[in-house]
Amino acid sequence: MSTSATITTTTNDLTFASVTPGEGLAAALALSRGDIIDLVRDSRLKGRGGAGFPTGVKWNFAAAETRSPKYLICNADEGEPGTFKDRLILSEFADLVMEGMTIGARAIGASLGLIYLRAEYGYLRDHLSEVITRREETGLLGKAVGGLEGFDFTIMVAMGAGAYVCGEETALIESLEGFRGEPRNRPPFPVVSGFLNRPSVINNVETLAWVPCILAKGVDWFRSCGTENSTGHKLFSISGDCERPGVYEFPFGITVGELLRQVGGQDAKAVQIGGASGRCVPRSEFERRLAFEDIPTGGSVIVVGPGRDMLALAHNLLHFFADESCGQCTPCRLGNGKLLEGVEMLREGTCSVEYLNELKGLANTMQVASKCGLGQTSSVAFLSILEHFGGEIHAR
Amino acid sequence: MLITDRERLRDDVLAVAELTGNNRASLIPILREVKRKYRGIDNYAMQLIADVLGIHPVEVDAVATFYAFVQPRTEGRFVFRLCRTFSCELAGKESVAKQLERDLGIAFGETTTDGSFTLEWANCMGMCDQGPAMLVNEEVYTRLTPDSVHEIVKEYRNRSERFSSQAAQVSRPAPSPRLIAECDS
Numbered sequence: 001m002s003t004s005a006t007i008t009t010t011t012n013d014l015t016f017a018s019v020t021p022g023e024g025l026a027a028a029l030a031l032s033r034g035d036i037i038d039l040v041r042d043s044r045l046k047g048r049g050g051a052g053f054p055t056g057v058k059w060n061f062a063a064a065e066t067r068s069p070k071y072l073i074c075n076a077d078e079g080e081p082g083t084f085k086d087r088l089i090l091s092e093f094a095d096l097v098m099e100g101m102t103i104g105a106r107a108i109g110a111s112l113g114l115i116y117l118r119a120e121y122g123y124l125r126d127h128l129s130e131v132i133t134r135r136e137e138t139g140l141l142g143k144a145v146g147g148l149e150g151f152d153f154t155i156m157v158a159m160g161a162g163a164y165v166c167g168e169e170t171a172l173i174e175s176l177e178g179f180r181g182e183p184r185n186r187p188p189f190p191v192v193s194g195f196l197n198r199p200s201v202i203n204n205v206e207t208l209a210w211v212p213c214i215l216a217k218g219v220d221w222f223r224s225c226g227t228e229n230s231t232g233h234k235l236f237s238i239s240g241d242c243e244r245p246g247v248y249e250f251p252f253g254i255t256v257g258e259l260l261r262q263v264g265g266q267d268a269k270a271v272q273i274g275g276a277s278g279r280c281v282p283r284s285e286f287e288r289r290l291a292f293e294d295i296p297t298g299g300s301v302i303v304v305g306p307g308r309d310m311l312a313l314a315h316n317l318l319h320f321f322a323d324e325s326c327g328q329c330t331p332c333r334l335g336n337g338k339l340l341e342g343v344e345m346l347r348e349g350t351c352s353v354e355y356l357n358e359l360k361g362l363a364n365t366m367q368v369a370s371k372c373g374l375g376q377t378s379s380v381a382f383l384s385i386l387e388h389f390g391g392e393i394h395a396r
Numbered sequence: 397m398l399i400t401d402r403e404r405l406r407d408d409v410l411a412v413a414e415l416t417g418n419n420r421a422s423l424i425p426i427l428r429e430v431k432r433k434y435r436g437i438d439n440y441a442m443q444l445i446a447d448v449l450g451i452h453p454v455e456v457d458a459v460a461t462f463y464a465f466v467q468p469r470t471e472g473r474f475v476f477r478l479c480r481t482f483s484c485e486l487a488g489k490e491s492v493a494k495q496l497e498r499d500l501g502i503a504f505g506e507t508t509t510d511g512s513f514t515l516e517w518a519n520c521m522g523m524c525d526q527g528p529a530m531l532v533n534e535e536v537y538t539r540l541t542p543d544s545v546h547e548i549v550k551e552y553r554n555r556s557e558r559f560s561s562q563a564a565q566v567s568r569p570a571p572s573p574r575l576i577a578e579c580d581s
Contacts, residue, residue, distance in 0.1 A: 007538060009525060081481040081520040119428075119465040120521040122534040161424050162464030164519060178423035178449075180462040196421075239483040239524035246525050272482070276520075302483055302524070316482045320519055326462075 010246025024212025049204030050298025061191035065199035080275035082300035086205040100208030113155040164324035183372035226252035230291035241305030257286035275300035277377035282388040321378040332375025436470030472514035483524035495542035
């Protein structure tokens with residue numbers, strides 16, 4: 001009944017399970033720092049957290065900084081609704097993540113790595129600490145990592161305390177420094193001035209786990225899957241109204257329809273892709289592809305079955321944002337509350353068309369005027385639900 | 397708060413600061429530890445933490461009130477956090493929520509009068525494929541049904557009672573042999 005006994009996550013065949021631990025790191029330590037970065041850049045690996053920034057480019061910026069110390073931070077604040085792939089990766093492939101961190105640290109010249117673990121995953125902390133200790137004992141962390149003189153790197157786990165916005169990298173840094181998780185203005189970007197105002201690279205858990213795979217299996221292997229602009233495979237967290245929810249690995253470019261067939265969700269009415277900050281994709285668009293150039297996603301797929309109330313979805317998501325807005329900037333702090341109130345009026349049938357149009361205008365304002373991704377994306381789902389399911393919503 | 401309690405709190409805060417460094421970055425680790433051990437962060441604790449870290453107490457308050465897991469208010473020994481996000485909603489969190497309220501005898505946001513249980517909502521806790529899901533302190537429970545939460549609450553009631561009876565024994569220590577000997581003479 002308790003923790004580990006009840007967590008059983010369905011998966012298909014994962015690449016992470018087939019990679020020999022240590023192979024990627026060994027390959028990296030034989031390369032120069034510049035060559036590691038070139039290799040990751042050539043693989044065209046993009047950030048798996050959802051934003052899709054090229055990892056090699058990020059590393060190159062940080063490597064070019066002359067100030068030290070530098071930090072390599074693993075973003076394990078997986079708070080996007082419907083996302084749980086990082087939970088699986090940290091539970092089962094923590095070594096790969098730390099290998100990726102070590103390779104990244106070597107590439108940029110960092111001596112300390114931090115795993116920012118969300119409070120909700122507190123039960124994973126001991127496991128991660130054990131993996132760190134084991135790696136230290138076997139010379140894979142600590143002084144002269146892997147026998148390479150002059151390369152010292154340690155990893156620590158830092159706990160979050162329950163705030164969705166801390167998944168945003170500058171808010172995450174604020175939290176690490178002991179402040180409220182309020183996003184910073186960018187520039188300067190963290191690669192120039194991040195944790196404690198030092199150059200810091202922040203990568204998603206999955207991104208880091210792919211790095212040793214690329215080093216072990218080669219750039220060509222990685223680029224042979226996926227699309228031109230979205231290379232490689234991606235882990236998708238699939239939940240909601242389907243027969244086999246779980247974590248699935250698919251190549252980028254898979255259509256929504258194909259993904260639904262694989263998990264037994266063909267009769268879906270819509271799919272919420274990218275979590276609360278993502279968009280609602282109706283049945284008529286199931287031939288679209290999951291890739292950075294079509295529907296970008298951090299991997300959250302919530303299947304909405306026939307007969308479900310779309311307004312309930314919008315209500316749930318806006319309630320989430322009204323609760324999780326950090327409150328720093330006005331469009332987001334007040335806007336999400338107003339949109340939530342509007343959805344409640346819609347559910348009661350007391351929202352006029354004029355007022356609904358005003359809300360749409362407000363939603364657009366929030367998208368352009370909010371400071372960080374939270375406020376810029378919180379109304380996307382609401383607007384896409386109004387666009388595709390207007391008939392269902394106006395009829396009450 | 398007793399002077400001895402205050403001393404104990406100071407020792408606990410200093411112990412974390414010792415471990416993580418006597419700087420601002422230790423604030424959240426300290427808040428987490430104080431909340432875990434004392435179940436709340438009162439004004440005295442905030443001033444103490446501020447003093448140790450060399451910051452203004454309002455900074456401590458601002459951070460504690462920002463994060464869901466270190467809210468200053470005193471909570472129960474066991475905090476039940478039911479996920480309210482959409483996947484868990486689709487999986488039937490509403491009936492589980494009602495059962496929790498019935499079994500614990502409190503509404504969401506409340507703490508039982510004996511200080512044993514707090515019931516709260518949580519935003520997505522990453523168990524979307526096996527919802528409805530709930531955290532009790534750091535333990536996670538998945539695929540909940542009204543029946544299974546009833547059993548879980550029962551289990552925690554037993555734990556809470558064991559805890560209370562142990563605490564009672566500790567607070568009334570048996571006289572030490574030496575004391576008895578002195579009394580005899």
